[in-house]
Amino acid sequence: MNIGQAAQASGVSAKMIRYYEEIGLVPKAARRESGYRDYEEADIHRLRFIRRARDLGFTVDQIGELLGLWADRSRASSNVKTLALSHVEELRRKKAEIEGMIATLESLAQSCHGDDRPDCPILEELGAAGHDVSGLQAQPRRFGAPGFSPRRG
Amino acid sequence: MNIGQAAQASGVSAKMIRYYEEIGLVPKAARRESGYRDYEEADIHRLRFIRRARDLGFTVDQIGELLGLWADRSRASSNVKTLALSHVEELRRKKAEIEGMIATLESLAQSCHGDDRPDCPILEELGAAGHDVSGLQAQPRRFGAPGFSPRRG
DNA sequence: CATAAGGGTTCCCACCGTGGGAAGGTCAAG
DNA sequence: CTTGACCTTCCCACGGTGGGAACCCTTATG
The missing domain is CATH 1.10.1660.10 (Multidrug-efflux Transporter Regulator; Chain: A; Domain 2)
Incomplete structure (x- = not known):
């Protein structure tokens, strides 16, 4: 083949x-x-x-x-299960990060009237001095987890 | 500075x-x-x-x-909002992919007794001929979206 | 048999976003 | 003046994937 x-x-x-x-x-x-x-x-x-x-x-x-x-046909199934479940944990973390982003962005978008007027809380927030955007939603401090790249095929 | x-x-x-x-x-x-x-x-x-x-x-x-x-201080806020919301859409897609993976893995893990016996449905599923693992959870066909890499800092 | 089309092979380059590190210049303090 | 902390540029790596060039192999067709 x-x-x-x-x-x-x-x-x-x-x-x-x-x-x-x-x-x-x-x-x-x-x-x-x-x-x-x-x-x-x-x-x-x-x-x-x-x-x-x-x-x-x-x-x-x-x-x-x-x-x-x-x-290895004689390995314990617990080994496999452990590996799978720790991967699930990883996935959950990534999901939580994404949810945090979504929540923040939605709340920002909601407060933006989104018409032809120029003032926009989204940009104002991003550009504001001092605090952390994620603080808006009281997210866990660190977004940046080791990279995630799903298959793209 | x-x-x-x-x-x-x-x-x-x-x-x-x-x-x-x-x-x-x-x-x-x-x-x-x-x-x-x-x-x-x-x-x-x-x-x-x-x-x-x-x-x-x-x-x-x-x-x-x-x-x-x-x-551009004179741009319409709708432009910003559109950009933000389309990004939210993207994030939702990624979240859905991850949820699909979690669901599949959990159902596999649940059916694995996870003790010292060697037989393990997780590996059996992954190694099975023919069908698609995602089919287990009737996920939308394509997992592989354009890559996602959150900050890692 | 000759040729073309459609495989295969290796090799290098790109993406994204980030970090590591080497080789060398600068600056401030002791 | 020396030391150490900082800056500069340059190259390399990661994970996965795709693109493409230059070349070889196989098979079908005229």
Whole structure:
């Protein structure tokens, strides 16, 4: 199976398959005489696994762990569950950040009449000296969590 | 005022101030004879504005627009409000994606006993042939939205 | 058999926003 | 004058992903 077919079958683009190989997330693919990578069912299976884990927002590192657990048929299911739940915690944090932003922005937008007059509390707030915008909604101090980048495919 | 003081006063790191200057988000700072950048109150003010807008999850491009609107004292407030609300829409989409992930993961985790036995529905689901994990929760098809990276400072 | 189309291969570049660090210049205080 | 804190520019890294160039391989068709 060529990389193109593997991509189609797994939902992971050829570019990404090569990238995952490069960073060691998947083992180096077998090569034909031509130099073409050659994939089998098991490889497709693994790629699909990765694709789904990405869809669930796991980072590549976490997916590496998951693959390890997946391969180890004697591991305790608690290991997997722990990993999953700690990821859920992470997701909840991000959700809370976003909710804070939404709440602040909505309250600012609500107080802006939004017509052709120039005065606008949104900009006034952003430009005001001193305090923190997030304080408007009494959000937890730190928005900036480690970056989150969902799949874009 | 040196860049260090400006950073302190605005909450934007010196690195980021230089970066914003480089990409043209802020005008080139005045220089002393020594070559040091020199900042005034108005610059600090603008940097604080940027910092807050980042805290609210606006992209650098959007902040550019916001700064333009901020500077234009005769613009209609509706322009600002529109921009803010469309950003809120974006945030809502991201929130929904995250909620989908959380829901799926929780339902998987719930069905995993999480003890020292090896069988684990989480990995089984991820590794299953065929269907889409998100289907478990009947989420809207596409998780992968354009990337989201909140501030990390 | 020759050629074209559509794969594949590697390699580099870009994005966004941020941090790290090296190599060198400046400034203020001791 | 020396020390240390600061500034300057420049390059590199991250996570993931896409774009594209330059080149090789395979397969179908005239």
